[in-house]
Amino acid sequence: MNFYESPYFDESSFTLKVKQILQQVRPYSMVPDAGIEFLIRAVHHVLERQIPGDFVECGVWQGGCSAAIKLAEQSIELSVPQRQLHLFDSFEGLPQVQPIDGPMAYQWQQAVNVPTYYDNCAAALELVQQNFAQLGLLKESVCFHKGWFENTIPAFVKNHTDFKISLLRLDGDWYESTKVCLDYLYPLVSEKGVVIIDDYYAWDGCAVAVHEYLGKHRLNHRIRSLPDFSAAYILKQSHRED
Secondary structure, three states: OOOOOOOOOOHHHHHHHHHHHHHHHHHHOOOOHHHHHHHHHHHHHHHHOOOOOEEEEEOOOOOHHHHHHHHHHHOOOOOOOOOOEEEEEOOOOOOOOOHHHOHHHHHHHHOOOOHHHHHHHOOOHHHHHHHHHHOOOOOOOEEEEEOOHHHHHHHHHHHOOOOOEEEEEEOOOOHHHHHHHHHHHHHHEEEEEEEEEOOOOOOHHHHHHHHHHHHHOOOOOOOEEOOOOOOEEEEOOOOOOO
């Protein structure tokens, strides 16, 4: 399955579109350019192939990647209703690191005076909504879910029994956060849908949660790497394709 072919854009047109979206969302995201480009390609992938389901991001910080999802959706002129985008976040920063997350995670959460700390990745809901408004994206198709994952996600799934996901982006950093997302949301991802795991290479606990989930459910879904190894992703397929 090729993410690098599109019936809507040639590669030069796509590169220009990516550059435009990057300029719009760069102030609101820590994700490398290659990661955002891949996210845009993933949006095109699910729309062009009519893979059913909404867009979901768990862990949004200032909303840059979520905004890129909606901007990518708008870049394809399809005569279909816009899909819902669901943003799950505490909007209070990350929870406390646990031993399973590894020593590097603990060291990072203690390093409050370094530039990469970003106030423990805290960004208020009002700030994210303001950023969306500035980009012209604060609309009914964007839904914000404030609270810790273990509270908001199970309740959401319980109340939305027919919910499907075409694109799931996980950016919860730690083991427990990733585990909750996988337990409740991964089963809702459609066949050939995309699951992006932002912290797979960054934090031990995230990788453990992914391996545990796939192993526990005996899933043969391959973990693939972005070209720059900044993140991992899974194409949720019941069988392999060339």
